[in-house]
Amino acid sequence: MIAWGCCFDSGPADRSTTRQGPLSYNDTMRDSTIHWMEELPGYQPWPPADELESVFSFPVALDGGGKRLVDEVIRSQGAECLVLEVGVFLGASVLRWLEASEHCTVIGVDLWGNGWANIIRRYEREAAPWMKIVLEPLGDEVGTLVNSLESNGSLRCSLKNLERHRDRFVAVRGDFSALAADLSKHVSPTLIYLDADKSAELLQACIDHFPDATLTGDDWNWGAELGFPTRAAVNDVCARHGWRVEVERSTWVIHK
Numbered sequence: 001m002i003a004w005g006c007c008f009d010s011g012p013a014d015r016s017t018t019r020q021g022p023l024s025y026n027d028t029m030r031d032s033t034i035h036w037m038e039e040l041p042g043y044q045p046w047p048p049a050d051e052l053e054s055v056f057s058f059p060v061a062l063d064g065g066g067k068r069l070v071d072e073v074i075r076s077q078g079a080e081c082l083v084l085e086v087g088v089f090l091g092a093s094v095l096r097w098l099e100a101s102e103h104c105t106v107i108g109v110d111l112w113g114n115g116w117a118n119i120i121r122r123y124e125r126e127a128a129p130w131m132k133i134v135l136e137p138l139g140d141e142v143g144t145l146v147n148s149l150e151s152n153g154s155l156r157c158s159l160k161n162l163e164r165h166r167d168r169f170v171a172v173r174g175d176f177s178a179l180a181a182d183l184s185k186h187v188s189p190t191l192i193y194l195d196a197d198k199s200a201e202l203l204q205a206c207i208d209h210f211p212d213a214t215l216t217g218d219d220w221n222w223g224a225e226l227g228f229p230t231r232a233a234v235n236d237v238c239a240r241h242g243w244r245v246e247v248e249r250s251t252w253v254i255h256k
């Protein structure tokens, strides 16, 4: 467990501390009195443990393969690792990063909208083959998850799945395109995992606002009929900047 778990204490923040520029891991270590996550735009505090007790949830995994490439970068970054994940859904990939290294902390950005219950219901009804695989581990509890998403909301269901890592996960709710500039004034992630909409704009926002982060993501093979938009956007930025992309199944990592 990393030491900046102390930042989650509920004691009073030292508001007299003025910080210049975004926080990196080392800055946080130097001044653990700053409640840095409270300054993030869209920051969602953890609910008290008893409020999550009765929430049913399950980290439904949308895994197209190759995530070991990201595990490797996380482990290579050691104690410096600060992951920004764009597109958290129910937290399955966040759980994976947190478990890949006990040193890494993850800031997760998502809209956490309320459409997921209906999406799962629809896919279940239509018996989409990929959704069948995704929901299989839930057995006959799919309806329980749908009801829980409706009554608790997707953010709470996501937090329930990540609860055992309270000290290493920070939730930020909102549209990443709108938040990126502001977020970059507060944090300097070492790695970004992009798994939200498939637009080139989100990738460009990562490059513009987080130039030092290693860029990784999902969806390399998504959208054949649309010309593989993620692949096209990643190839385009690599060509423009002279970067190299490593790909395994649906996962990509840019080497600068």
Ligand SMILES: C[S@@+](CC[C@H](N)C(=O)[O-])C[C@H]1O[C@@H](n2cnc3c(N)ncnc32)[C@H](O)[C@@H]1O
Pocket (backbone or CB within 6 Å): 060, 061, 062, 063, 086, 087, 088, 089, 090, 091, 092, 093, 094, 109, 110, 111, 112, 113, 174, 175, 176, 177, 195, 196, 197
């Ligand atoms: C494919 S799911 C993420 C799956 C998750 N990474 C996992 O592996 O379990 C995509 C998520 O991106 C979120 N999303 C889409 N566009 C977004 C945006 N512009 N800003 C923030 N989140 C967004 C959606 O709400 C959704 O939960």
